[in-house]
């Protein structure tokens with residue numbers, strides 16, 4: 001049975017990062033208004049709690065809005081403007097002004113110094129209560145429709161709530177009853193697909209190499225041809241993971257779903273070497289260290305065991321020396337290094353962070369306010385929108401930014 005008020009100024013649907021930021025902002029900006037957060041589950045901020053392996057990667061140390069926006073496969077254009085209003089510097093200042101000290105790691109990811117996501121959860125809960133936000137757990141919203149000059153929310157326990165303004169922040173719309181309501185109100189839901197996953201590859205060349213990482217590789221989907229993605233590639237028990245693979249999974253999330261996660265990828269193990277420079281190096285080795293066994297002289301940047309496997313795959317014999325390496329084997333080895341083809345047979349979501357791509361069509365939302373262009377008084381924030389970032393704190397930053405702007409706009413829009 002739903003408890004509390006039956007009519008409110010602002011109803012926030014979803015007690016996650018975006019919902020909390022919006023509710024706190026709206027309530028702080030306009031203390032006289034009644035702001036509620038309706039959360040389906042018994043606990044608020046569940047994803048913040050488990051995020052970043054329990055450490056919560058709050059945001060990323062990237063302070064230029066245009067550069068920051070480039071980390072979002074979907075939503076970059078819209079977020080770029082929004083980041084001029086609320087960006088990582090603001091997020092850091094917001095938490096630090098509330099007693100949470102943050103630290104930046106070498107790769108730019110920002111965490112609480114406590115290395116404990118509970119610090120962030122507690123801060124948000126404290127701020128919400130302090131601002132007078134009414135927190136209503138176990139109150140899932142089943143449907144939403146127009147009522148008078150506001151909204152009627154149908155709750156999962158069969159009761160109703162009226163609200164002058166509604167902020168939709170329910171996270172991923174996968175299997176959500178709210179997708180239907182939003183469509184009935186005139187919104188378009190862009191196709192949903194998981195993003196940020198590693199790839200299943202079963203192949204002799206990487207068998208037994210689990211845990212080995214290649215620092216600067218390049219990977220691309222072969223067909224339909226896609227942009228290459230660069231970074232470290234990690235060999236796992238199941239296949240490939242690491243930043244370059246997660247980037248590829250994010251940028252190609254929709255297409256890979258369409259392919260049923262069965263496709264071919266090309267790996268360039270040494271992203272900063274062209275095929276010509278590799279051929280020149282082979283030539284140099286032939287003339288300068290011709291007596292050395294090929295198998296025993298890995299190229300710089302390649303782990304020895306991977307090199308040995310690539311040599312074997314190219315038909316290079318255990319006793320072949322550089323001077324006696326047959327031309328066709330040299331060609332095969334060059335191909336392995338520069339364009340190694342692997343069959344992908346599935347995916348595993350990245351444990352540290354994953355998101356859903358797709359959601360409410362961005363054109364239908366005014367990013368200056370995060371208000372719907374279709375239904376006045378309806379606002380959006382976070383993952384329910386068709387925006388998502390790569391790993392590294394970018395997804396939370398999108399939630400903070402959209403939540404903040406929506407909260408400000410709802411407070412200004414009070415009547």
Ligand SMILES: Cc1cc2nc3c(=O)[nH]c(=O)nc-3n(C[C@H](O)[C@H](O)[C@H](O)COP(=O)(O)OP(=O)(O)OC[C@H]3O[C@@H](n4cnc5c(N)ncnc54)[C@H](O)[C@@H]3O)c2cc1C
Nearest residue numbers: 014016017018040051052057141170171382383393395396
């Ligand atoms: C394991 C994991 C780790 C992650 N780690 C990081 C990280 O370290 N850094 C980072 O930037 N990103 C991380 N992410 C991504 C990040 O968690 C999301 O991008 C972010 O939580 C989105 O915020 P949100 O408020 O839009 O949605 P959510 O955090 O998903 O919150 C939505 C809330 O709405 C509630 N809800 C849903 N439907 C209803 C309904 N019908 N009625 C009422 N309530 C409803 C849900 O229960 C939930 O509490 C991680 C994701 C995962 C899965």
